[in-house]
Amino acid sequence: MKKKIIIGLGIYTLFFLLCGIYIIYIIQSATTELDRLITLHQVEILREHYLLQVKRVQTDLTLKDTRHKRTFDTVVQNVVSMGRIVDTCFDCHHNQQATERLQDLKKQTETYKDALSRVLTLRANTARILAEEDAAFQIGEDLIGKVRDVIAITSSKLAENTQRAMIRIARTKYMLYFLVGIGPLMSAFLGYIFLSGLTNPVNVLLDSTRKLKAGNLDHRVEALKDEFGELAASFNEMAASLKEQMLKMQRTEQMVIVGELAAGLAHEIKNPLAGIKVAMHVLSEETSMSAEDREVIRKVAQEVVRVESLMRNFLNFAKPAKPQLADLNVNSLVNTVLAFYMKSRPSAPDRPNAVRIEKDLQPLPETMADPMQLQQIFLNLVLNAVDAMPNGGTLSVRTSHEKETDFLRIEFADTGKGIPRENIEKIFQPFFTTKPKGTGLGLAISKQLIEQHGGEISAADNPGGGTVFRILLPVAAVAAETAT
Amino acid sequence: MARHLLAACLFLFLLAGCSQENTPFKPSADKRKTILIGLIPEQNIFKQIERYEPLAVYLSSKTGTRITLKILPRYGNIIDNFKMAGLDGAFFGSFTYALAHAKIGVEVLARPVALDNTSSYHGLIFVRKDSGIASRREMKGKRFALVDKATTAGYLFPKRYFHEAGIDDWKKYLGEAYFSGTHEDAVYDVLNRKADVGAAKNTVYYRVAKADPRILKELTILAKSPDVPENGLALRKDIDKALRSSMKDALLKMHEDPEGKAVLEQFGARWFIETTNADYTPVVNYASEIHLNLATYDYIND
Numbered sequence A: 001m002k003k004k005i006i007i008g009l010g011i012y013t014l015f016f017l018l019c020g021i022y023i024i025y026i027i028q029s030a031t032t033e034l035d036r037l038i039t040l041h042q043v044e045i046l047r048e049h050y051l052l053q054v055k056r057v058q059t060d061l062t063l064k065d066t067r068h069k070r071t072f073d074t075v076v077q078n079v080v081s082m083g084r085i086v087d088t089c090f091d092c093h094h095n096q097q098a099t100e101r102l103q104d105l106k107k108q109t110e111t112y113k114d115a116l117s118r119v120l121t122l123r124a125n126t127a128r129i130l131a132e133e134d135a136a137f138q139i140g141e142d143l144i145g146k147v148r149d150v151i152a153i154t155s156s157k158l159a160e161n162t163q164r165a166m167i168r169i170a171r172t173k174y175m176l177y178f179l180v181g182i183g184p185l186m187s188a189f190l191g192y193i194f195l196s197g198l199t200n201p202v203n204v205l206l207d208s209t210r211k212l213k214a215g216n217l218d219h220r221v222e223a224l225k226d227e228f229g230e231l232a233a234s235f236n237e238m239a240a241s242l243k244e245q246m247l248k249m250q251r252t253e254q255m256v257i258v259g260e261l262a263a264g265l266a267h268e269i270k271n272p273l274a275g276i277k278v279a280m281h282v283l284s285e286e287t288s289m290s291a292e293d294r295e296v297i298r299k300v301a302q303e304v305v306r307v308e309s310l311m312r313n314f315l316n317f318a319k320p321a322k323p324q325l326a327d328l329n330v331n332s333l334v335n336t337v338l339a340f341y342m343k344s345r346p347s348a349p350d351r352p353n354a355v356r357i358e359k360d361l362q363p364l365p366e367t368m369a370d371p372m373q374l375q376q377i378f379l380n381l382v383l384n385a386v387d388a389m390p391n392g393g394t395l396s397v398r399t400s401h402e403k404e405t406d407f408l409r410i411e412f413a414d415t416g417k418g419i420p421r422e423n424i425e426k427i428f429q430p431f432f433t434t435k436p437k438g439t440g441l442g443l444a445i446s447k448q449l450i451e452q453h454g455g456e457i458s459a460a461d462n463p464g465g466g467t468v469f470r471i472l473l474p475v476a477a478v479a480a481e482t483a484t
Numbered sequence B: 001m002a003r004h005l006l007a008a009c010l011f012l013f014l015l016a017g018c019s020q021e022n023t024p025f026k027p028s029a030d031k032r033k034t035i036l037i038g039l040i041p042e043q044n045i046f047k048q049i050e051r052y053e054p055l056a057v058y059l060s061s062k063t064g065t066r067i068t069l070k071i072l073p074r075y076g077n078i079i080d081n082f083k084m085a086g087l088d089g090a091f092f093g094s095f096t097y098a099l100a101h102a103k104i105g106v107e108v109l110a111r112p113v114a115l116d117n118t119s120s121y122h123g124l125i126f127v128r129k130d131s132g133i134a135s136r137r138e139m140k141g142k143r144f145a146l147v148d149k150a151t152t153a154g155y156l157f158p159k160r161y162f163h164e165a166g167i168d169d170w171k172k173y174l175g176e177a178y179f180s181g182t183h184e185d186a187v188y189d190v191l192n193r194k195a196d197v198g199a200a201k202n203t204v205y206y207r208v209a210k211a212d213p214r215i216l217k218e219l220t221i222l223a224k225s226p227d228v229p230e231n232g233l234a235l236r237k238d239i240d241k242a243l244r245s246s247m248k249d250a251l252l253k254m255h256e257d258p259e260g261k262a263v264l265e266q267f268g269a270r271w272f273i274e275t276t277n278a279d280y281t282p283v284v285n286y287a288s289e290i291h292l293n294l295a296t297y298d299y300i301n302d
Helices: A002-063 A074-091 A095-121 A128-212 A228-285 A290-320 A332-342 A373-387 A441-450 B002-022 B047-065 B077-084 B093-104 B152-166 B183-191 B204-209 B213-219 B241-252 B259-267 B278-291
Strands: A326-328 A353-360 A367-369 A393-404 A407-413 A456-461 A467-474 B036-038 B066-071 B089-092 B109-113 B123-128 B143-146 B176-179 B197-201 B219-224 B231-233 B269-272
Touching: A002 A074, A002 A095, A074 A095, A074 A228, A074 B143, A095 B089, A128 A228, A128 A393, A128 B259, A228 A290, A290 A441, A326 A332, A332 A367, A332 A393, A332 B176, A353 B197, A367 A467, A367 B109, A367 B269, A373 A393, A373 A407, A373 A441, A373 A467, A373 B269, A393 B047, A393 B269, A407 B176, A441 A456, A456 B047, B002 B143, B036 B047, B036 B077, B047 B066, B047 B241, B047 B259, B066 B241, B077 B093, B089 B093, B089 B241, B093 B109, B093 B231, B093 B278, B109 B123, B109 B278, B123 B204, B143 B183, B152 B183, B152 B197, B183 B197, B183 B204, B183 B219, B183 B259, B197 B204, B213 B219, B231 B241, B259 B269
Parallel strands: A353 A393, B036 B066, B036 B089, B143 B176, B143 B197
Antiparallel strands: A326 A367, A393 A407, A407 A467, A456 A467, B089 B231, B109 B231, B109 B269, B123 B197, B123 B219
16 A cells, blocks of 8 residues: 555656646746747837837938927937937847848948938038938938838738737647646545545444444454555454453453352351361260261261362462462472372382382572472372373473573473373363362462462473473562462 | 043043044045036047947046036037037047137147057048049149048148148139038048048048948048147046046056956057147147137138
8 A cells, every 4th residue: 555655646746747847838838928929019119119210310300400400419319319229129139031131221220320420510512411411311211111111021920920929828828727627636536546545444444443342353354455454464363362362351250250159169168067077076986886887977077078178279279379489499399299209109119000200300590489389289290190190100200490591491291191182271271170089170270370480381292102291480480460 | 420420421522523533534426526528520420429438438437427428510619519518528639629728728638549559640631543633733623522620630731731832722722622520521522422632630541441441442642741649638627636637547547457458449549648738739830830820710610
């Protein structure tokens, strides 16, 4: 669209530039034509003026030696003016023929001036004086005739030139009107094209925005061109992302509600369970009770303990305790957890279903973390790994420091049957479990606790078979504020 | 306080006095003088105007005084017009200056030096080559074109020319004697067979001959007069000395100024030289030899 706008504006500018240039040319042509006409009229006026001046001098000559004669100075001034007028005629550019006529006119004028000078200065007998006066007068008459001829030719040509010029000027005028009229129309047309090119896609986007606002998250912008196409693609991506985020938010809200409900329920259940537990304990003290009844009471007490454990897990997930940060050596903690497991496992390592432990613990920097929470997490992962290998296998534990990101990397890998692909995305969701007696909260709680430390936990297939759980823990762990 | 006020007033008075004393004198533009200079009809009067106009403009710019030209229809009118038309000066011919100096007391400033490095002219008496006239003897009964009674070459010289031959009543000796008014017309009258004999100054003769080759081809010169000063600028005696000096200085230094040099070239001269009354002695002697009294001479053409 940017290119189209630039090209359009270029065409727009070029169009108006050409119109402007042409209008200037038209005005210049008309002005030049009018200037030429004015000049021609001025020339005609000048020649008329020259004729009048010659006649005036001729009159001065006629009135000489009469009682109406002009003064010598006046006559001289008139003759000088006449000479200047004819000289002025040569200021303009003429063709060769016109120049020759003017040259002849000038020559005749000089002859006339010479004759007049003769008349004005001669002192002789009457016959000689009259002869000179007559000669001068005749030269003057000849000059008048020539001037009239020149004026006639000039007038004729002036009329022709005027007519042609007026025709050209009229044509120029109509062309100017046309351009002045078509200019706004072209402007409007181009403006409409530009506006259409801009407003149509914008309207489509606005319409889509309104539908999105109305809650139609499945609406997608139809294919648009140029930058608007990119904008449409971004809009579609945004809509898809928005829908996804909304779904996640719905799930989160559901989880929050469930969590709060579970917490409340667990709290309310704890008290009766405590009473039942005490009652069972009291009953177990009865010496008159049969062995069979005593066994029943023991089972009841055992189930009560199980329910208590379930309730505690609910509470831990719903209201996880904030981490109590302390300097911690993760390798030491891993060793502690593994040692605890070794002591508590039911079978010996040499038995067929025994789980063999492999450790690869790299030197690690001290980490700020909650040791109890991390112990809980690590223990949970170890127990899950062991449960994944009921027939025995190898539990590999690896730790390392990623210097580039300043994160600790802790991995727990088993060699069991692995997690099905369709479940691997769900194992961190609360209440998801494939164990008959599981609560489905262990990994969810672990994930929650790790995230409180600013870390990450993930699960993946182990290249050698089984599953590997990977924890990334920042060295400078900062207890993140939990959303809940 | 009174003392301080008095001191301030005194200071202001002193300051005003200093300011007034330091103000240079500058003449008002309204007091600019106009000088009217007469031109004699040495040649075609319109050509004469064209010839002297650039010089007048130049002198105006150099002197700060407006120089206005006035062409006169007759040589003799230049003397009358000093009295009637209020001329302040004129470019006089040699004889007209002698007359004007004697009658009205004008004083000459300077005169031009021609391109041939001469600052004088002489009179010529000429005829057509095919006229059959070779001496005064053949002029009997012929038409003589003079210039003006107030010219050396156009009247004084021919008068002496006939006087030397013992012909004092030369008007009766000739068939017709008239005044062409200008030296140029005298030349052309002979050339165009309107007159049989002509008299004119050599500078004009050769100037028009340069423009019209027929003159040298068809005319011949029979006699020449002694040299007399070329036309010089003279002013009235009562003209302001500063202005007189300014004009004289401008004329004498024209050739040193590029603008002035251009004007001189157009005028047809190399430069101007200082001129005094002593330079006109040949004219005075010439007149004396024919018993002509300059103070009482009647310069009006018959």
